[in-house]
Each structure stands twice: as C-alpha cells, then as structure tokens.
Amino acid sequence: MNVVMKEKAEKGGVFTTKEIPVPKSNEVLVKIHATSICGTDAHIYNWDEWSQSRIKPPYVMGHEFAGEVVEIGKDVKAIKLGDIVSAETHIVCEVCEFCKTGQAHICKDTQILGVDVDGTYAEYVAIPEANAWVNPKGVDPAYLAVQEPLGNAVHTVMEGEIVGKSIAVVGCGPIGIMSVAVAKAVGASKVIAVEVNEYRLNLAKELGADVVINPMEEDPIQRVLDETDGLGVDIVAEMSGNARAIDQGLKYLKLGGRMSMLGIPNDKISLDVANDIVFKGITIQGIAGRKMYKTWYQVKGLIESGNLDLEPIITHRLPMEDFEKGFELMESGNCGKVVLYPDS
Ligand code: NAD
Numbered sequence: 001m002n003v004v005m006k007e008k009a010e011k012g013g014v015f016t017t018k019e020i021p022v023p024k025s026n027e028v029l030v031k032i033h034a035t036s037i038c039g040t041d042a043h044i045y046n047w048d049e050w051s052q053s054r055i056k057p058p059y060v061m062g063h064e065f066a067g068e069v070v071e072i073g074k075d076v077k078a079i080k081l082g083d084i085v086s087a088e089t090h091i092v093c094e095v096c097e098f099c100k101t102g103q104a105h106i107c108k109d110t111q112i113l114g115v116d117v118d119g120t121y122a123e124y125v126a127i128p129e130a131n132a133w134v135n136p137k138g139v140d141p142a143y144l145a146v147q148e149p150l151g152n153a154v155h156t157v158m159e160g161e162i163v164g165k166s167i168a169v170v171g172c173g174p175i176g177i178m179s180v181a182v183a184k185a186v187g188a189s190k191v192i193a194v195e196v197n198e199y200r201l202n203l204a205k206e207l208g209a210d211v212v213i214n215p216m217e218e219d220p221i222q223r224v225l226d227e228t229d230g231l232g233v234d235i236v237a238e239m240s241g242n243a244r245a246i247d248q249g250l251k252y253l254k255l256g257g258r259m260s261m262l263g264i265p266n267d268k269i270s271l272d273v274a275n276d277i278v279f280k281g282i283t284i285q286g287i288a289g290r291k292m293y294k295t296w297y298q299v300k301g302l303i304e305s306g307n308l309d310l311e312p313i314i315t316h317r318l319p320m321e322d323f324e325k326g327f328e329l330m331e332s333g334n335c336g337k338v339v340l341y342p343d344s
C-alpha cells in the first residue's frame, strides 16, 4: 500500500510503499477514504524539538481519518465489516487510575496513533476496536476525518458554561476556527476571534465570529474590553500557544472567568499570577485531547443538529501523494483543514 513515512530523524516525509498491516485479535483493519493534516503532523514533518524527543522513525504519519472496516480481529465484538469509522487517536491502557476513573483522556500510558504507532497517511490502518467510532453512512469522509480535532474544539468550548456567555477564541488555526463555529452553534452570546493571520481571521468571520481582532494591528486587551462593557470575556479558549497571547488573554478575561487552554507553548512562560489569576478568582483549565467518549457524543450531537457547517473549515483537498504541498500550506497558515486522499 502507499504510505507517507517519517523515514528518518530529519525534516520531511517520504511517499513510499509498505505491507498492509494485519489486525491483531482486538483490532480492525480500515481502508482509509480521507485523512487530514493536524498541527501535530506538521511539527513531526518539520522535525521540531518536541518531535525529536518523542518520535521514533521509521513509521507511518497521520492520525485524523475516516474509512471502511474491511477486516476484523477474532475478539472484535461490536464493529462490523463495512462500518464507516473514524477514531479516537489516544490508545489508552484501560487499567491505570485515570482510565479507571473515567479520565482515559489523561491515561498515564497513552499511545497516540500516527505519533507512537503507525498512522493514517496510508491506504490502510489497523486500530483497536475500542478506538473506532462508527459514523453514519453517506457522509463526506473529509467531515468525518476532522471530527477528531473538532473534538478538541468541543472539549475546550464546552468544558464549562457557554450558553449566553462571551468567549474569545485566541489562535484561529484549524481547531480555533472550529471552536468559533462550535461556540456559535451552542449559543455563546458573543464570539471574539483573535488571530494574527488575515486568511484565518477571515475564516473565523465566515464561521460566525461576531468580532475579529488582529493583535498585530490593534491592542487586543483594549478591544476586548470595549466589546464587553469594560468587563472582559467570560471565557478565553486559548489555542495559539503564544506566550504573549496567553498573558493578554488573562488580562481581558472577566473576574471569575474561565481560561481553557488547549494551545501548547514551546517553552515556559511568565505570567502575573497574583493579579491576573489569584485576585481575579479565575479558573484555568488544561484541555488534553477529547473526553472518552463524552466529547465524541457531543460532536455527533452537534453535527446532527445541523447547526455546524464544516464546509468552510476544509479549505484544501489533495491526493496523498501531494502531502508536501499540504505541509507547505500548513506552514504558510493560509489554510484551514487540509485533507489528503490516499486513493486518488
Ligand atoms: P495552529 O498552530 O494551526 O494554530 C495556532 C494559531 O495561533 C495560528 O493560526 C497562529 O497564526 C495563531 N497565533 C500565533 N500567535 C498568535 C497571537 N499572538 N495571537 C493570536 N493568534 C496567534 O494549531 P491548531 O492545529 O489549530 O491547534 C491549536 C493549538 O492546540 C496548537 O498549539 C496545538 O499544538 C494545540 N493542540 C493541543 C491539543 C491538546 O490535546 N491539548 C490537541 C491538538 C492541538
């Protein structure tokens, strides 16, 4: 089968061939219809410091996908041949304290598809049955593939009160623009998008942001205060990982507000803990992955509600062979979700 491999400990990836995997007794083999590029894949492609410490080449990249189950292991119970599945990409141990207390999304022995084990930039992937998420039939596979990052957005936006609340989505990469759409769909009172890239600011607008702010062009703190009667926003959904943006977000967050942090800074950062956290009485929440599987049911419900338009989020569709073009787009920032097709 055709695959995109991270072959060596260096920048890039290689379009090559590999044996079709044989599913283990608890696994299903999926023929991949569509697979999308995640920021994590871009980190691995660019071979940044995090990748160097985590990734063990050679292996197959990619983790967001949808496809058809074509073979099942002998112990598989619920998944059937012909099912159209996506997957929760955190493969968890099921026996640690966290897995046993309904917190599998922070399992201490998590393995990630396309990070720690062979992934989905391939014609086929074998995944544990437990990770397979059965989709309705007849839906555009690109929409199904992006449910995983959409789950990150849903987890961040919905991990506290949101109906009737104002929210600033900081960093409108693919997950940020999805967060804008989710916040609008579930009834936030005002959605403010903060982003430095104009292409992505426009996407945020298209997805329903009430206010867009480019912090390179105006003071985001002043503008958010102006937009919120001088009080600040109820919620900051931090999706930039940018130190300055995080510091500013804490300043325009309302007293008693919620700071939900998904973005991953590439270094330690310095914050005014006394004034911006303690005395403001705010809550800071780390958001890791998706709740298993509460978030997936929320994603399903939102999609079925018809209130979420995923089409503007998917900005580019390419044959898998053109993956390098996909990574260039990701590098430029002039894209939303880029979807690859192994079969075209
Ligand atoms: P992305 O890198 O495409 O998006 C980040 C966006 O932030 C970019 O559009 C960038 O232009 C913008 N940005 C940079 N500096 C900014 C600033 N000062 N103010 C406003 N915006 C700024 O990433 P993504 O795929 O959308 O993911 C969002 C973040 O979440 C990333 O940091 C990613 O690593 C992280 N992530 C976390 C989890 C998790 O489980 N916690 C899962 C997936 C992704």
Ligand code: ZN
Binding pocket: 092, 093, 094, 095, 096, 097, 098, 099, 100, 104, 107, 108, 109, 110
């Ligand atoms: Zn565990």
